[in-house]
Amino acid sequence: MTDKRIASAIDLALQQHDTPAGPLFVARRHGRIKKCFTRNTAIRYLAFFMTTWAFERSGFQQRHPRVRIDRDDMEVWRDGETKPEYMAAHKRCVRRLRRILARKRDMEKWCQQWDAMHDRYVKDVEALQSSKPF
Known part of the structure; x- marks a missing residue:
């Protein structure tokens, strides 16, 4: 079957590029970009971008005043x-991103199993139709 996958927002925000030296992960969100060598670091930076943007938009202070x-x-x-509220929000964001990515991985695995089952079923139906006596 053809790949019917549509790029979601998380696919656009967290991309993997293969290089001769190994995979390169790019976190891109709200006009900020960070290239990382590990997926964990890219997820962490993506969470920083999202949390910082949310705090700026809401008017909450991310840091204590200058000393x-x-x-x-x-x-x-x-x-x-950095304020504890910001760190807690960042931690929640990382947890949610990991949960979204895990669910997406499970859905893709299920779709592959479904496509394989569908292909087997179509072949069986075609074989049955070709052996039809009338």
Whole structure:
């Protein structure tokens, strides 16, 4: 059978490219791109892109305010730490992405089994029709 697969949003956001050095995974979402050598890292970056975009759109703060540090009579500013709410949202996003990918994998496996069963059934019907006595 022909491949009737339609590219979903997760396929467009998380792509795998084969290179001579091995697979290259690309996470692409909301105008940001990251190339990674492992699938786990690509999923993590995709979750960062999605979580950051959601926090920016909602108006929630992703980090604590900047902190002023006095060092040797110089004014130095250090970025605030990432908030626990952001980290929890990122963790949920990674979990959901993995769940979506696992379900997609199961659905593709089932479709392959269905196509194989359908092909066997069609061959049996054709053989039965060709041996029809009248």
